[in-house]
Amino acid sequence: EAQVTQNPRYLITVTGKKLTVTCSQNMNHEYMSWYRQDPGLGLRQIYYSMNVEVTDKGDVPEGYKVSRKEKRNFPLILESPSPNQTSLYFCASSLIREGRNEQFFGPGTRLTVL
Amino acid sequence: DQQVKQNSPSLSVQEGRISILNCDYTNSMFDYFLWYKKYPAEGPTFLISISSIKDKNEDGRFTVFLNKSAKHLSLHIVPSQPGDSAVYFCAASAHGAGSYQLTFGKGTKLSVIP
Numbered sequence: 001e002a003q004v005t006q007n008p009r010y011l012i013t014v015t016g017k018k019l020t021v022t023c024s025q026n027m028n029h030e031y032m033s034w035y036r037q038d039p040g041l042g043l044r045q046i047y048y049s050m051n052v053e054v055t056d057k058g059d060v061p062e063g064y065k066v067s068r069k070e071k072r073n074f075p076l077i078l079e080s081p082s083p084n085q086t087s088l089y090f091c092a093s094s095l096i097r098e099g100r101n102e103q104f105f106g107p108g109t110r111l112t113v114l
Numbered sequence: 115d116q117q118v119k120q121n122s123p124s125l126s127v128q129e130g131r132i133s134i135l136n137c138d139y140t141n142s143m144f145d146y147f148l149w150y151k152k153y154p155a156e157g158p159t160f161l162i163s164i165s166s167i168k169d170k171n172e173d174g175r176f177t178v179f180l181n182k183s184a185k186h187l188s189l190h191i192v193p194s195q196p197g198d199s200a201v202y203f204c205a206a207s208a209h210g211a212g213s214y215q216l217t218f219g220k221g222t223k224l225s226v227i228p
Binding site: 031033035042059090094096102103107 | 120146148150155156157158159160163165203205207209214215216217218219220221
């Protein structure tokens with residue numbers, strides 16, 4: 001089954017404790033992206049990757065890191081989480097085709113930073 | 115500054131009637147537009163898209179209309195069904211400018227009343 005998986009689905013942590021949210025896709029997609037969803041703000045892009053070893057900042061990259069060592073994986077790293085990073089996070093992937101970019105989303109990771 | 119705006123946070127429609135969800139954008143570089151549907155506790159799922167070279171795209175009960183001069187698009191659902199109750203996000207990207215980044219609106223919560 002074609003899918004984007006994220007782990008963990010739920011996480012409660014404390015300020016300053018490094019964490020990683022994993023994202024994996026089995027569709028051989030070049031493009032992968034991380035978003036956060038906050039009440040009243042919709043979906044905002046954190047980082048994206050056009051292919052292996054190619055990553056770039058989205059609209060809200062502060063406090064986050066990513067890596068793309070393999071095509072299928074795109075982990076999101078919070079080196080020192082803070083309460084303002086409490087949010088619902090989505091990973092997405094898509095093929096890069098001229099004129100089209102329908103992104104497939106994972107189920108989400110709800111993160112609470114105390 | 116919000117580049118994609120969904121000015122109606124919520125919409126209620128009777129089952130069987132038409133649902134019309136609206137979206138406005140400000141960035142004239144946007145040339146590809148998408149609608150996503152999101153149920154609680156799930157990731158957004160792609161619904162329908164339209165390129166700026168078209169003014170209408172239809173897929174079953176869903177039709178998207180694009181008015182480039184007004185920088186406005188709308189999603190029509192006919193007939194509306196209770197299973198259509200979800201949050202709908204409008205998104206846009208500037209493929210012609212080499213960007214596959216999606217910019218999302220804040221979403222409209224549709225409630226279809228049986």
